[in-house]
Amino acid sequence: SAVISQKPSRDICQRGTSLTIQCQVDSQVTMMFWYRQQPGQSLTLIATANQGSEATYESGFVIDKFPISRPNLTFSTLTVSNMSPEDSSIYLCSVGSRGASDTQYFGPGTRLTVL
């Protein structure tokens, strides 16, 4: 399985600011995803990060709030813009590859607290 790292591991931010989370994989992967896990809740898919094109967002998530970049097959960023306390969550990057082992693997997550 791929080795996935995320930066930062945690942060405390002020309302109205933005935070960019980085996801780095040690091998080229086809698919990269960003999930949110709000306190006490399950994981919700924010978007699929597409290499070389705009991300595909799930219902309820928009590019202006969660801009995503994916410049290559090993790296992606998620920005949480104009933050409010409701954005306090764990943000997780996951990766997958097409083929016989089409399974998603998850990064360690970024714990974000917005004051």
Added chain:
Amino acid sequence: AQRVTQPEKLLSVFKGAPVELKCNYSYSGSPELFWYVQYSRQRLQLLLRHISRESIKGFTADLNKGETSFHLKKPFAQEEDSAMYYCALKGTSGSRLTFGEGTQLTVNP
């Protein structure tokens, strides 16, 4: 639409007892089902997937299409099994995963 339901948020058993974590799904096509586990202070990791039909750490799960269920079972629970367990579904239209709410399993000594 795809939906995964885990009816029990908390489940507590004694060491050596059988354990079953329930998962029901709603999907119109042929889904692929997974169980993920998150131990304390560790990242989410894949436990097993239905197409592999394997047993991992003594856990098994059988896809029952008639009952639209994918319950996770282990005949003799161990204390190290204490963790949060998530059932997840992947549909045929893409790679997106839909997760259930999770079940926190506690195995008491």
